[in-house]
Amino acid sequence: xxxxxxxxxxxxxxxxxxxxxxxxxxxxxxxxxxxxxxxxxxxxxxxxxxxxxxxxxxxxxxxxxxxxxxxxxxxxxxxxxxxxxxxxxxxxxxxxxxxxxxxxxxxxxxxxxxxxxxxxxxxxxxxxxxxxxxxxxxxxxxx
Amino acid sequence: xxxxxxxxxxxxxxxxxxxxxxxxxxxxxxxxxxxxxxxxxxxxxxxxxxxxxxxxxxxxxxxxxxxxxxxxxxxxxxxxxxxxxxxxxxxxxxxxxxxxxxxxxxxxxxxxxxxxxxxxxxxxxxxxxxxxxxxxxxxxxxxxxxxxxxxxxxxxxxxxxxxxxxxxxxxxxxxxxxxxxxxxxxxxxxxxxxxxxxxxxxxxxxxxxxxxxxxxxxxxxxxxxxxxxxxxxxxxxxxxxxxxxxxxxxxxxxxxxxxxxxxxxxxxxxxxxxxxxxxxxxxxxxxxxxxxxxxxxxxxxxxxxxxxxxxxxxxxxxxxxxxxxxxxxxxxxxxxxxxxxxxxxxxxxx
Numbered sequence: 001x002x003x004x005x006x007x008x009x010x011x012x013x014x015x016x017x018x019x020x021x022x023x024x025x026x027x028x029x030x031x032x033x034x035x036x037x038x039x040x041x042x043x044x045x046x047x048x049x050x051x052x053x054x055x056x057x058x059x060x061x062x063x064x065x066x067x068x069x070x071x072x073x074x075x076x077x078x079x080x081x082x083x084x085x086x087x088x089x090x091x092x093x094x095x096x097x098x099x100x101x102x103x104x105x106x107x108x109x110x111x112x113x114x115x116x117x118x119x120x121x122x123x124x125x126x127x128x129x130x131x132x133x134x135x136x137x138x139x140x141x142x143x
Numbered sequence: 144x145x146x147x148x149x150x151x152x153x154x155x156x157x158x159x160x161x162x163x164x165x166x167x168x169x170x171x172x173x174x175x176x177x178x179x180x181x182x183x184x185x186x187x188x189x190x191x192x193x194x195x196x197x198x199x200x201x202x203x204x205x206x207x208x209x210x211x212x213x214x215x216x217x218x219x220x221x222x223x224x225x226x227x228x229x230x231x232x233x234x235x236x237x238x239x240x241x242x243x244x245x246x247x248x249x250x251x252x253x254x255x256x257x258x259x260x261x262x263x264x265x266x267x268x269x270x271x272x273x274x275x276x277x278x279x280x281x282x283x284x285x286x287x288x289x290x291x292x293x294x295x296x297x298x299x300x301x302x303x304x305x306x307x308x309x310x311x312x313x314x315x316x317x318x319x320x321x322x323x324x325x326x327x328x329x330x331x332x333x334x335x336x337x338x339x340x341x342x343x344x345x346x347x348x349x350x351x352x353x354x355x356x357x358x359x360x361x362x363x364x365x366x367x368x369x370x371x372x373x374x375x376x377x378x379x380x381x382x383x384x385x386x387x388x389x390x391x392x393x394x395x396x397x398x399x400x401x402x403x404x405x406x407x408x409x410x411x412x413x414x415x416x417x418x419x420x421x422x423x424x425x426x427x428x429x430x431x432x433x434x435x436x437x438x439x440x441x442x443x444x445x446x447x448x449x450x451x452x453x454x455x456x457x458x459x460x461x462x463x464x465x466x467x468x469x470x471x472x473x474x475x476x477x478x479x480x481x482x483x484x485x486x487x488x489x490x491x492x493x
Contacts (some may be wrong), residue, residue, distance in 0.1 A: 036425040043397035045460040048426055055463030084457040090399065091456055125460035129397075 006137030007034050013074050025065035029053050030076055037142075038135040044077070044128040066128065076134040084123045085112055099124060144245050146189045149201045150181055152246050155315070157204055157428030158338070161475050164444065165204075169196045200476065202244045205318045206266075206273055207480035210471045211336035211345040214329050214369035216493050222328045225364050229272055229323065232265050239263035239316075246316045247279075253284035255279055255314050260355040263318070270481045271324040276355050280317040280348060285310055311339070319352045324484075329493050330364065331484075332356070336470060342453070349468060369493055372466040375452050377490040379412060379430045384437075385486065386410040388449065390417070391432030393459045394424055401432070408436060408447075429459035440482035441475070448474040450483050 007030070014026045032052040033041060049066055050057040069077040081094045092111045102108040108120035117123065130138070153162060154177050166173050166180070170193050174183045189197060217225065223434060234240050238247055243263045251257070260276035288307040290298040301307050315337070322331040334348040357363045378384065379392075390411040391401045400420075402411045411417055431454040440446035451470040458464035469487070474480050 038473075040394070040396045040425050043393060043395050044462075045429065047429065047459065048395055050462070051427065081230050082457060082460055084455055086455075089455075093397075103461045121187050123457065 006140055010074065010134070010137070012067075012077055012086070017073060018068060021061055022064055022068065023060055025053050026068055026074070029065060029069060033076065033130065033134075034138060034141070036138075038130060038138045041130040041135075043082070044130075045125075049128070062099070070128070075131045077128040078131045079126060079128055081124045083111060083120075083126050085110075088112065094124070096126075144198055145177035146194050146197060146340075147185060148245055149194075149198050150184050150348070152244075153199050153204065154196075155246070156201075156335075156337070157208060158473060159369075160447065161204075161208065161473050165200050165475050168444075169193050169200060171197065172372070182387050198244070202266075203476045205244055206275070206320050206322075207333070207474050207477055209335065209337050210320075210333040211224070211349060211468050212471055213332045213349055213468050214371070214487075214491070215332070215365050216367045216369055217328045217330060217364060219328065221364055222330075224362070225323060225330070225360070226272075228360055228362075229265065229274075232274070234265055235262055237261050237263070241475065243275065243277065247277075252279055252314050252316055255281065260317075260319055260352050262355075262359055269477055271322055273323070274318045274321040274356065274359065276321070276352060278317050278319070278351070279314055280344075281314050282313050282340050282344055283310060283339070284337070284341070286339055297354075298336070305308075317348065319348065319355075321352070321356050327488070329331075329369065330487055332365070338472075345468070368467060369491055370465045370467075371452055371463045371469055371487075372454055372458060374487060374490040375433050375454060375466070378433050378435055378452075382410070382412050382492070385435040386438065387412050387433055387435050389432065389434035389451070390430060391455050391456070392428040392430040393430060394428055396424075399456055400428075408438070428469065431456050431459050435486075436473075437482060437486060440479045442478060442482075446479055446482075448472070448479045448483055450487060 011027060011028055014023055014030065018026060027054055029049065046057040050059065050062055053062050053065065055062040068078065070073060070079045079096045081096060081099045083092045083094045085092055094111060101118065108117045110117045159177060162172055172183055172187065174180045200334060238251060238257065239261060240263045240276040240430055257279045260278040263277040264275040266273045266275060285307050288309045289302060290307065317335040319335060320333040322333060324330065332349055332352050334345060334352055336345050353365050356365065378387065386408050387410050388405045388408060389403050393399055402417055404411050404414060432452065434449050436447055436449045438445045440448055449472045452466060453470065454464065454466045458466065471480065471483060474483065
């Protein structure tokens with residue numbers, strides 16, 4: 001079945017490149033995520049991913065597994081950052097590349113106002129969404 | 144302290160719905176609104192046997208009404224030392240301690256000096272003791288203005304706006320408290336937090352109070368602040384424990400939700416739209432802001448005292464999220480406050 005192939009391709013890659021508890025945690029996450037609707041996997045936080053992997057959000061293995069799932073070879077997940085627009089009490093998505101550049105430069109431009117933000121690190125948190133490829137796999141599976 | 148002074152102080156501090164309940168309990172005749180009630184009391188007076196109760200109501204409200212609160216956990220040695228230090232505490236002479244619980248006159252407030260909290264009273268009370276600090280606080284609040292209240296020309300000029308917000312800067316006498324319970328090792332800082340006061344100003348007030356406590360006690364008892372963020376999830380999970388009248392949460396699809404049900408006090412946790420929406424989700428919701436009332440907190444009448452834990456949505460993505468303070472509103476007296484405190488401590492597991 002095509003859907004099995006799509007997910008199986010990700011699973012095969014993880015089993016080939018990883019081993020031990022790291023591989024087990026990655027496979028558990030992929031397995032659980034693959035059972036969920038793609039449109040509900042846009043803001044995956046460490047507390048949520050920890051719940052799926054049955055690990056504490058601060059757990060080092062969980063963090064390693066999530067990082068592994070965002071690498072080029074295995075990319076079911078995409079890292080991005082949430083910026084809290086305090087005045088508007090809303091979140092704005094910021095790409096990981098932009099945040100990395102801001103950390104390097106020590107300068108972060110407010111996405112809405114265009115003005116530099118002081119103490120910007122406190123207003124950013126990492127989050128994950130499923131990759132377009134993984135999303136396609138899930139959609140194919142449902143079709 | 145005269146009845147008129149107590150009534151004026153209450154009028155300056157107490158929300159009208161709370162005042163109605165308190166005045167009814169004491170047996171003071173209420174009229175429509177504060178102004179008419181003050182006039183009625185000034186005209187007819189208060190039965191002598193009710194005067195002490197009125198003043199006690201003010202004293203209790205000074206300690207627990209409209210507060211921004213932080214909890215601190217102490218070990219046994221520190222707790223014993225703190226309780227012992229209370230026995231030795233000498234009340235300094237200052238403009239506040241000289242007249243407490245009366246408030247300083249309007250000229251002193253307008254002058255705007257005495258901005259640092261100073262000790263005004265040391266009180267032994269039901270459930271614990273309080274170091275009571277007073278200061279003149281400069282506040283900024285944002286208030287909605289009705290176009291009908293503005294001069295015709297201004298109202299016409301602003302007629303295109305759905306809402307007009309005014310920024311009010313004022314000075315007021317603030318009463319802040321270090322609460323030391325008779326039981327347990329969790330102490331509290333409480334600062335006055337009237338409706339509309341900005342959160343950032345509340346945080347500054349808490350920092351100033353902490354500094355005043357350390358200076359007064361000669362020791363830092365405030366090194367271990369309690370993180371309130373875990374209580375948000377705990378409160379949400381415990382259906383039937385109070386009524387959740389406000390709930391802000393994130394869902395994994397990235398939508399941000401804010402639900403309110405203060406009008407009838409119905410619990411957001413069990414409200415049909417919320418329950419139905421949650422059933423459609425594959426992942427748990429992540430609450431970050433809750434307000435809870437416990438109608439039974441008063442013991443006799445229905446309580447509208449409300450605890451609010453106002454985290455940010457960003458905290459739901461932070462594995463080590465820390466929320467330092469909570470708001471307590473509509474609390475009528477120490478008995479009600481104690482009930483809220485006990486519920487919160489249970490959820491904080493301290």
